[in-house]
Amino acid sequence: xxxxxxxxxxxxxxxxxxxxxxxxxxxxxxxxxxxxxxxxxxxxxxxxxxxxxxxxxxxxxxxxxxxxxxxxxxxxxxxxxxxxxxxxxxxxxxxxxxxxxxxxxxxxxxxxxxxxxxxxxxxxxxxxxxxxxxxxxxxxxxxxxxxxxxxxxxxxxxxxxxxxxxxxxxxxxxxxxxxxxxxxxxxxxxxxxxxxxxxxxxxxxxxxxxxxxxxxxxxxxxxxxxxxxxxxxxxxxxxxxxxxxxxxxxxxxxxxxxxxxxxxxxxxxxxxxxxxxxxxxxxxxxxxxxxxxxxxxxxxxxxxxxxxxxxxxxxxxxxxxxxxxxxxxxxxxxxxxxxxxxxxxxxxxxxxxxxxxxxxxx
Amino acid sequence: xxxxxxxxxxxxxxxxxxxxxxxxxxxxxxxxxxxxxxxxxxxxxxxxxxxxxxxxxxxxxxxxxxxxxxxxxxxxxxxxxxxxxxxxxxxxxxxxxxxxxxxxxxxxxxxxxxxxxxxxxxxxxxxxxxxxxxxxxxxxxxxxxxxxxxxxxxxxxxxxxxxxxxxxxxxxxxxxxxxxxxxxxxxxxxxxxxxxxxxxxxxxxxxxxxxxxxxxxxxxxxxxxxxxxxxxxxxxxxxxxxxxxxxxxxxxxxxxxxxxxxxxxxxxxxxxxxxxxxxxxxxxxxxxxxxxxxxxxxxxxxxxxxxxxxxxxxxxxxxxxxxxxxxxxxxxxxxxxxxxxxxxxxxxxxxxxxxxxxxxxx
Numbered sequence: 001x002x003x004x005x006x007x008x009x010x011x012x013x014x015x016x017x018x019x020x021x022x023x024x025x026x027x028x029x030x031x032x033x034x035x036x037x038x039x040x041x042x043x044x045x046x047x048x049x050x051x052x053x054x055x056x057x058x059x060x061x062x063x064x065x066x067x068x069x070x071x072x073x074x075x076x077x078x079x080x081x082x083x084x085x086x087x088x089x090x091x092x093x094x095x096x097x098x099x100x101x102x103x104x105x106x107x108x109x110x111x112x113x114x115x116x117x118x119x120x121x122x123x124x125x126x127x128x129x130x131x132x133x134x135x136x137x138x139x140x141x142x143x144x145x146x147x148x149x150x151x152x153x154x155x156x157x158x159x160x161x162x163x164x165x166x167x168x169x170x171x172x173x174x175x176x177x178x179x180x181x182x183x184x185x186x187x188x189x190x191x192x193x194x195x196x197x198x199x200x201x202x203x204x205x206x207x208x209x210x211x212x213x214x215x216x217x218x219x220x221x222x223x224x225x226x227x228x229x230x231x232x233x234x235x236x237x238x239x240x241x242x243x244x245x246x247x248x249x250x251x252x253x254x255x256x257x258x259x260x261x262x263x264x265x266x267x268x269x270x271x272x273x274x275x276x277x278x279x280x281x282x283x284x285x286x287x288x289x290x291x292x293x294x295x296x297x298x299x300x301x302x303x304x305x306x307x308x309x310x311x312x313x314x315x316x317x318x319x320x321x322x323x324x325x326x327x328x329x330x331x332x333x334x335x336x337x338x339x340x341x342x343x344x345x346x347x348x349x350x351x352x353x354x355x356x357x358x359x360x361x362x
Numbered sequence: 363x364x365x366x367x368x369x370x371x372x373x374x375x376x377x378x379x380x381x382x383x384x385x386x387x388x389x390x391x392x393x394x395x396x397x398x399x400x401x402x403x404x405x406x407x408x409x410x411x412x413x414x415x416x417x418x419x420x421x422x423x424x425x426x427x428x429x430x431x432x433x434x435x436x437x438x439x440x441x442x443x444x445x446x447x448x449x450x451x452x453x454x455x456x457x458x459x460x461x462x463x464x465x466x467x468x469x470x471x472x473x474x475x476x477x478x479x480x481x482x483x484x485x486x487x488x489x490x491x492x493x494x495x496x497x498x499x500x501x502x503x504x505x506x507x508x509x510x511x512x513x514x515x516x517x518x519x520x521x522x523x524x525x526x527x528x529x530x531x532x533x534x535x536x537x538x539x540x541x542x543x544x545x546x547x548x549x550x551x552x553x554x555x556x557x558x559x560x561x562x563x564x565x566x567x568x569x570x571x572x573x574x575x576x577x578x579x580x581x582x583x584x585x586x587x588x589x590x591x592x593x594x595x596x597x598x599x600x601x602x603x604x605x606x607x608x609x610x611x612x613x614x615x616x617x618x619x620x621x622x623x624x625x626x627x628x629x630x631x632x633x634x635x636x637x638x639x640x641x642x643x644x645x646x647x648x649x650x651x652x653x654x655x656x657x658x659x660x661x662x663x664x665x666x667x668x669x670x671x672x673x674x675x676x677x678x679x680x681x682x683x684x685x686x687x688x689x690x691x692x693x694x695x696x697x698x699x700x701x702x703x704x705x706x707x708x709x710x711x712x713x714x715x716x717x718x719x720x721x722x723x724x
Contacts, residue, residue: 012454012456012457012460012724013724014723014724015724046668069640069669088629088640088669090629091627091629092374092375092627094372094374095374114630114631116683139632143636143672144638145629145632145638146632176667265454266453267453267507268476268506268508269476270506270508270509270510271510276506278431278450281649281696283723285643286649305506305538306695307408307723310505321453322454334643334668337644337700338700358721359701359702359720361376361644361669362374362376
């Protein structure tokens with residue numbers, strides 16, 4: 001095997017590195033967690049934005065992918081990535097025209113929380129002769145999008161079911177308010193409360209005469225609950241592929257380990273115990289946690305500025321100008337969005353994996 | 363003039379909008395502030411990453427541009443953008459090879475704080491037969507890169523002056539620790555302390571027998587001090603072109619107003635007083651301040667998540683699904699890095715301005 005430092009020497013910095021063996025272990029671990037249960041995996045591609053990774057997830061058993069935006073779905077649609085849930089409300093004529101075009105070549109499902117939006121989706125789909133799958137989005141406690149009550153969900157479900165060009169498929173709810181709660185007990189309690197509301201909505205919709213073929217929820221932090229929740233049909237886990245600093249710090253993530261780091265160069269050594277690297281806010285997403293140095297657990301990130309990271313050490317770490325280090329990003333999902341390609345490393349080989357959906361926020 | 367909403371209707375969201383008239387007023391106001399003084403303007407292009415804006419700054423009197431990275435300089439080098447300060451240490455053979463290639467076609471100056479780095483820069487430049495201008499970087503209180511003491515600056519200056527392929531041009535110091543301090547009095551006191559250290563270093567270097575043709579410092583928040591500091595030769599102001607939420611909130615910025623916003627669509631209205639828009643962390647830089655709605659000062663940003671912004675209002679603002687609103691980003695410099703093009707609006711016309719240095723963090 002080629003020594004790590006020799007491989008790194010050929011890669012300019014900052015650069016997003018993927019440890020392919022660890023990535024595959026993460027994908028396998030999540031697939032295992034869902035393999036025997038009632039719930040299927042539909043991993044959220046917002047985390048990696050990359051068809052090479054989506055294809056590995058599908059090869060491991062995922063039934064399709066979740067996307068956040070029409071632009072992500074456009075960038076990732078592929079003969080083998082053809083069943084896509086856009087887990088978001090898609091509003092306005094420009095986006096709906098693109099959604100309809102996408103629905104000609106892929107099986108597309110989107111979320112709704114508004115009757116007027118149902119009408120514009122129906123009009124766009126029907127006039128183009130396509131069918132768009134619809135999940136009614138229920139707010140399960142996050143306070144973002146979604147209808148607030150089960151009664152409203154039932155009413156909207158019937159409106160969807162009666163709309164040309166749309167197929168009512170079921171419900172979704174995202175427990176984003178608890179998904180990265182540090183303490184496992186509180187996280188699982190909050191998740192169960194959210195899923196109980198979603199289950200109650202499913203029962204109410206079914207009692208009203210509609211079939212619910214899809215009930216979707218879930219993020220990485222809550223997989224131990226969602227994977228065993230009988231009413232769910234699929235889970236939208238995303239961050240487990242990379243295990244960023246934020247997720248690594250919460251309880252219950254022992255099955256996963258970091259696979260994405262940002263390779264950085266030591267560019268200044270102002271004191272024996274301070275290391276300045278050439279990766280900052282423009283090379284990694286900084287919200288929710290502090291950056292770490294993967295191979296130097298004793299390092300403490302003092303700050304990230306736009307193009308610098310400052311790490312202080314309890315004692316001189318023996319790092320020199322030009323040395324390369326791996327920074328564990330605070331937030332993987334916003335790190336992938338800053339780069340055009342991953343450097344995928346496996347046994348001394350480097351492959352370039354394009355991040356096709358980078359910047360596709362529309 | 364075409365109504366604003368009619369222009370917006372043709373632009374999908376989220377999208378970075380530039381109010382060109384306001385951009386030009388900001389450029390003119392900063393040019394005016396430096397027009398009569400001893401200090402020249404070398405605006406920092408990290409803020410906009412766009413040659414169309416750099417050319418407007420140069421047309422208004424700027425002597426060149428500042429960049430943070432070799433990649434930015436590569437992307438922005440142009441027959442009329444040919445004098446570039448990369449205000450950073452450039453470390454390692456891959457970057458130095460690119461720097462040398464760039465120096466064949468542009469006048470390039472970089473910062474140094476290490477004798478070993480001076481040697482590798484010298485070796486690269488001399489063997490390629492090019493000359494790279496050098497500023498010795500002095501830490502003026504920020505605690506990031508830069509030599510710590512005036513004595514070290516003098517010693518490093520002589521090392522540069524004696525190195526083939528390098529031209530010692532002077533010194534720089536960035537007062538980043540005070541540049542966005544909210545209170546004007548404290549900010550100006552901190553700036554004067556930083557500049558006094560830089561001036562003392564200049565005198566010491568000159569006393570030691572070297573000529574200092576360039577003394578560079580400054581950011582937007584400290585322009586009122588730097589523009590009148592007789593020892594300085596140039597200032598690296600950046601954020602004034604856009605005036606993001608962070609800078610707008612500090613004292614003394616009355617000469618400038620926001621010119622960059624992120625156009626967003628109202629995608630959910632979960633309650634009469636809550637508006638969810640389709641722009642979040644993947645559409646704007648979120649650090650240092652809260653996002654604002656430019657045309658709704660009563661709105662309060664509850665959070666940005668990856669692809670959503672939640673704004674709460676004291677009363678129903680009358681916004682409906684599909685309406686478009688302008689979000690003032692917390693941080694302009696990391697917002698530009700997320701998009702491939704600006705939508706530059708002037709009197710009802712829309713021009714597309716490529717953001718050539720987007721993602722060029724290497």
